Amino acid sequence: MQIMNDQKKIEILQKIIQINSVNSNETQVADYISSLFSKFPEVDIQKIAYAPNRDNLVLTIGKNKGPMLGLTGHMDVVAPGNLEDWNYDPFSATIADDKVYGRGATDMKSGLAALVVALLELLEHKIELPGKIRLLATVGEETGEYGAAQLTKEGFADNLAGLLVAEPTSNMQNIVYTARGVIDYKVKSYGKTAHSAEPQLGINAIDNLIVFYHLALERLLKFNKTDPVLGGVTHNITKIKGGEQVNSIPSYAELMGNIRTIPDYPNQYFYDELEKIIAELNQKEGFKLAITYSFPEEAISGKPDSQIIKIAQKTHQTVLGSAAKITGSSGANDGAEFLQAKGDFNSIELGPGSNTSHQSNEYVEISDYLNAVKFYKQFALDFLQNKQIRKTISETD
Known part of the structure; x- marks a missing residue:
């Protein structure tokens, strides 16, 4: 099976940005992502309808008994605003100056695409996972986080060992553990x-x-x-x-x-x-x-010394060669809903993206996006293999 090169990874990001999912139409995003995994029969793919043309997507990989890591990103974006303020069509995903421009490029289709590509690479390399990974792609985050609320109510986040929210955090330099x-x-x-x-x-x-x-x-x-x-x-x-x-x-x-x-x-x-x-x-x-x-x-209190943060810090140093800042976020995210699921787990927020969320000429650095793919792939393995995580899960089984 052919392994993806960087160009293919960028094309996946562009395709997701090119789908106009302004406060609606997330089903088209879900369908496209699902199509990327259709060649892997071992992947469990579920679409959960919220409303017409608004489907959440839940992908689960891995069959071994062990911890399950949750990864989440939302598929909706805010409106582009005045089109005259844009240098490029906001749904063209234009590449210029080593950046991809478009509505959602930062918030947060680059994070979502990086999660998708990381999972595809794990599957392409036939890596045996010591647990499971579940991708929760949601509708309606920008207008109320009701996709995450629905998935939580229906049990898709129950008993996770940890949750990573791929919202933008200063070009992957911050690890957010608490949020308003x-x-x-x-x-x-x-x-x-x-x-x-x-x-x-x-x-x-x-x-x-x-x-x-x-x-x-x-x-x-x-x-x-x-x-x-x-x-x-x-x-x-x-x-x-x-x-x-x-x-x-x-x-x-x-x-x-x-x-x-x-x-x-x-x-x-x-x-x-x-x-x-x-x-x-x-x-x-x-x-x-x-x-x-x-x-x-509700606000997310979080724990600055939780196991998931320690693992993320180590992975960040290994993959990106720098120490991430442990901090908080003034904005809410889907984690607030998922943390209400059954079980006791912590979440972090860590993702690619510039400071252009909700602005005209929103963009993501291509290098930032590709680094996110590398990080998510390694972090998933580091998390599932972590002895403390596995010990905690075995004690609760």
Whole structure:
């Protein structure tokens, strides 16, 4: 069987970038990845439907009893924005200056492609694995991590020995073990319309929403602890709209807020505080407010000295010739969902990519991507062969 050269590895990355999976259409990505493994009958391939044209993909290789390492990456990308701001078509995967340009090149199709290629190389070389490797390719990470939530609920992450999330971490130079959580919420305000010349006959939904706005910003300030790695809690009102026309008292208004949490404060603290504000205001005459949440994620506390980090550090030094920085991430990732699966395991975040996530002219260095392939392949072997990992798994069998 012909072994892949670097050009083929780059072509796989380009093909995945060229599939437009902006908040949808992940099935086409899943189908393409599946096709790469179809010549290996020993691979277990499962597509798990979330919605039409939105399939998660779960690939499992290895048959020997032993630990199972989870690898994960998401297949969706954010919208490219103003196309005039791009030097190349965002779905062309153009190569220039030793970089691959395109939407998702950094976040995170290069990480996903590197995982795929690493598994293909293990199969092509017919390496006998001392355990199993499971690739969890998800839908909807950018808009709520609901693909990861579905796979977790259905048991695909149960009893993993460890999880690697291939999100970009400063050109593979950082190993992330802890991450902020996120709460996106929406508050709806219902009023009563009236002519603006006679406002006393109506109830101004915008005015009532502004009262909530100020109370929420003020009261959440009490969550003021600072995490030594992640920093403090952040809370921002990021979207607001309301009203029907300029000469009418608005009967409806809404706002959306975004909270980034830290391990010291479970999300329930914020739910309780926000709902207390809503309840207090609804006791007042003319107020009718309601709050909902969109796919909140708990913060990942992690352990800076966990076994998976020690293994990753050693592999990083061996393969990339440098010591990785052990740090945290201000953004949430699919690991927050997968860590809720059965069993006790730790996750790390480590992947290729530049600081151009969600920006125009997003790119990944080709050398960075190829290094990620080398790292993932060796890390999987180092992890599954690790005596401490194997001992822990045998004790729980």
